[in-house]
Amino acid sequence: DQKLMQGAIRGMIDALGDQHSGYMNPEEFTQANMPLEGSYTGIGAWVDDTGKHLTIISPMPGSPAEKAGLKPGDEIVGIDGVDVSNSDPKIVLKSVLGPEGTTVILQVQRPDSPEILEFTIVRETIIIPGLESRMLEKNVAYVALFTFGESTTTDLINALKGLLAQNPVGLILDLRGNSGGYLDTAIEVVSQFI
DSSP, X not given: OHHHHHHHHHXXXXXXXXXXXXXXXXXXXXXXXXXXXXXXXXXXXXXXXXXXXXXXXXXXXXXXXXXXXXXXXXXEEEXXXXXXXXXXXXXXXXXXXXXXXXXXXXXXXXXXXXXXXXEEEEOEEEEOOOEEEEEEGGGEEEEEEOOBOTTHHHHHHHHHHHHHTTOOSEEEXXXXXXXXXXXXXXXXXXXXXX
């Protein structure tokens, strides 16, 4: 009964034809929100699971994905030698995640490369950075927001206090590669500037 009910709800939402609306069952919801809660076990990359393939949005700084050489736009087409190019990206994501210390071999199609690339990555517990901040040359403050997660607002306020104490002449808010997150957090972030 529960599967039928969830299928009916998913069908109704899909019938809207809105690419920004979708239904998540409890397992999908938990998985989608793991990166927003501060940590998870995997390769350390923000991904897009809404297209034809599971696609890397951006590897997290210092993560196994970054160290292995994954880049934005990389599409995962194989896992451990198994072709997943026609699989649901949400299911592919489950195979990328796994226990700490285990190895996953990803076959990747890079947009500017005709051949399939292969990356061997050891999964780790990933502490998800919400942001990066520093002073740039010519006294310009810089803040890169990677996600709109649970601690992003607090982290941003603390970063701004430290940067503004240095009397910058300007501030760059970098949202490139941001994987999204909670709407309330996005509003809180904007409220620091408006």
